[in-house]
Amino acid sequence: MKIHEYQAKDFFTQYSIPVAEGIVCRDVDSCLEAYKNLFSEVVVIKAQVHTGGRGKAGGVKIAKSPQEVRQHAEAILGMDIKGFKVDRVMVAQGVNIASEYYLSFVIDRNSRSVVLIMSREGGMDIEEVAATAPEKIIKIAIDPLIGIPEFLARKAAFMLFDSFDVVKQAVPLIQNLYKLFTETDASLAEINPLVVTKEGKLIAIDGKMNFDDNALYRQPEVEALFEPDEEEKREQDAKSKGFSYVHLKGKIGCMVNGAGLAMATMDMIKLYGGEPANFLDIGGSSNPNKVIEAMKLLTSDPEVNVVLINIFGGITRCDDVARGLIEAFKYLKTDIPVVIRLTGTNEAEGRELLKGTSFHSAQTMSMAISKSVELSKNRGK
Amino acid sequence: MSILINKDTRLVVQGITGRDGGFHAAKMEEYGTNVVAGTSPGKGGQHALGIPVFNSVADAVNQEGANTSVIFVPAPFVKDAIMEAADSGVSLIICITEGVPTLDVVEAKRYADLKGVSLIGPNCPGLISPGKSLVGIMPGNIFKEGSTGVISRSGTLTYEVVHNLTIGGIGQSTAIGVGGDPVVGLYYLELLKMFENDPETDSIVLIGEIGGDAEEQAAQYIKDHVTKPVAAFIAGVTAPPGKRMGHAGAIISSGTGTAKEKTDAFAKAGVPVASEPAQIPDLLRTRR
Numbered sequence: 236m237k238i239h240e241y242q243a244k245d246f247f248t249q250y251s252i253p254v255a256e257g258i259v260c261r262d263v264d265s266c267l268e269a270y271k272n273l274f275s276e277v278v279v280i281k282a283q284v285h286t287g288g289r290g291k292a293g294g295v296k297i298a299k300s301p302q303e304v305r306q307h308a309e310a311i312l313g314m315d316i317k318g319f320k321v322d323r324v325m326v327a328q329g330v331n332i333a334s335e336y337y338l339s340f341v342i343d344r345n346s347r348s349v350v351l352i353m354s355r356e357g358g359m360d361i362e363e364v365a366a367t368a369p370e371k372i373i374k375i376a377i378d379p380l381i382g383i384p385e386f387l388a389r390k391a392a393f394m395l396f397d398s399f400d401v402v403k404q405a406v407p408l409i410q411n412l413y414k415l416f417t418e419t420d421a422s423l424a425e426i427n428p429l430v431v432t433k434e435g436k437l438i439a440i441d442g443k444m445n446f447d448d449n450a451l452y453r454q455p456e457v458e459a460l461f462e463p464d465e466e467e468k469r470e471q472d473a474k475s476k477g478f479s480y481v482h483l484k485g486k487i488g489c490m491v492n493g494a495g496l497a498m499a500t501m502d503m504i505k506l507y508g509g510e511p512a513n514f515l516d517i518g519g520s521s522n523p524n525k526v527i528e529a530m531k532l533l534t535s536d537p538e539v540n541v542v543l544i545n546i547f548g549g550i551t552r553c554d555d556v557a558r559g560l561i562e563a564f565k566y567l568k569t570d571i572p573v574v575i576r577l578t579g580t581n582e583a584e585g586r587e588l589l590k591g592t593s594f595h596s597a598q599t600m601s602m603a604i605s606k607s608v609e610l611s612k613n614r615g616k
Numbered sequence: 617m618s619i620l621i622n623k624d625t626r627l628v629v630q631g632i633t634g635r636d637g638g639f640h641a642a643k644m645e646e647y648g649t650n651v652v653a654g655t656s657p658g659k660g661g662q663h664a665l666g667i668p669v670f671n672s673v674a675d676a677v678n679q680e681g682a683n684t685s686v687i688f689v690p691a692p693f694v695k696d697a698i699m700e701a702a703d704s705g706v707s708l709i710i711c712i713t714e715g716v717p718t719l720d721v722v723e724a725k726r727y728a729d730l731k732g733v734s735l736i737g738p739n740c741p742g743l744i745s746p747g748k749s750l751v752g753i754m755p756g757n758i759f760k761e762g763s764t765g766v767i768s769r770s771g772t773l774t775y776e777v778v779h780n781l782t783i784g785g786i787g788q789s790t791a792i793g794v795g796g797d798p799v800v801g802l803y804y805l806e807l808l809k810m811f812e813n814d815p816e817t818d819s820i821v822l823i824g825e826i827g828g829d830a831e832e833q834a835a836q837y838i839k840d841h842v843t844k845p846v847a848a849f850i851a852g853v854t855a856p857p858g859k860r861m862g863h864a865g866a867i868i869s870s871g872t873g874t875a876k877e878k879t880d881a882f883a884k885a886g887v888p889v890a891s892e893p894a895q896i897p898d899l900l901r902t903r904r
Contacts, residue, residue, distance in 0.1 A: 450717035494862025495770020498851035549755030
């Protein structure tokens, strides 16, 4: 789950991490009001959206007068950045930057731990630095049973900064950011850039945090900040029904049990010349209610012209799945052709039950997918 | 032979009195797994499906000689369950539960490492050494005894691949689902090493998916250390970037973790990648 920069900075402040002061505004007048209240001649107006690359898109501007604040606020509010509409901006105090750094904590799959990532290439896209100049990136894996004792934070700080005055400020910052990361079940806590001002102060100019969806149940303060976009709302709705759903742009709706098989089904549709309309993992059981809900979800997409149901009956028996499907389709009125592929325990019995129904029943994944692609193409004509 | 589990496996089921724990304990027993105990704090002394229930994993180890644990407890209790098992004296822990907070896994895995105990999962279907032992939720009937090792990040996709192997006459030594989360226990490198060293495994199938760079590392490892033929399959060629495809770990982030990168890495290592599961038996046959 993602949050906005200003929300990340609120967390930073709660954990005593110094940030450039800023005020969130939803209209131009509040921006002018904020400019007055910040007592700073120079301010930065920054779009608050759940995506990177705001600067390049023109969503971050410096203003030095009320006129400039108005001009930039008017331009940025309502702007579209990578499909995200800007409905609020942060007006932040300008800072006299002496040098810029990168500092973050992230979950690292390989070391199976949280890693501290630092670089003197602050303000840059860190993935780009990692790709072009990996030697400029410092990585320290954190032992979860020990965390970050002071000596470790000091060791890290000395790797990044030359001045002991700055090191002394960086030690609590590193410890506090780690504390924030673990206490909120984050998956990313990033300060980019972290700057040393001309006055010698260490300040977070930008902040970004992502959180572990699996841990939201115990992070009500984080969950309250969830702002789903239209796609995410659909995914959220699917999730509440026990599904995992991602919308795509094709015409063949897929209903599959298991995430890996669902991905492989999409891939094969493409391989066979069709276009998958979605990823949908309906999970372990396939009782009639679940199938009805899944069909509603698939047919709510006007682009879908064929539905492919691919079920690997492992513990669940195929004859039970077939009965469930027949039952479910008694309640579904649709003229969309449905291709069903059942494999696993009692698959012959399952297919026998589907005989004489309006379903197109297929024995293998390849057969089911070529049938679906063929039907979809014919209906597209 | 096989890796990790066999006829000597003595299994304790953590959460045996729960719905899933009970259901799968019965299925595992039916397959022939030696399920010697279950745990459920406060229910020690009772029996579930005729299996003795203990208050702790340590009791199950001491009294029934359990050496492997499988975890079915709800996600909020998984960290403690893994640590309890790691502390009890079992040598292998398999965690089936999905939806476990990542930082819980990070901590529990570290503790298991400290105790010298192997962890598989969480969010995995478990593993099977066909004809010997099944631990987890895989459907035993689709497997066949043989000499191909299977490693996978997925559940039903593994069944699909195994089903193709079995009907193609290729049996399996051991098949393992490592789990779909970003942080899990045993992974490709450790398991490739075990299969390479297992005298009765003669070939390996690796089923990967988008997200992370474990497949790229596996490809390099195979090139450097694995002499047995390997065939691979990668799911998620059509997955859009930035979207979590069911598994928490299956996400293309900042343009990395794509299926193409993984397929290219395998190609460079001389490992053939199937474009659909049904091709895998042929790829293996031509390599063996």
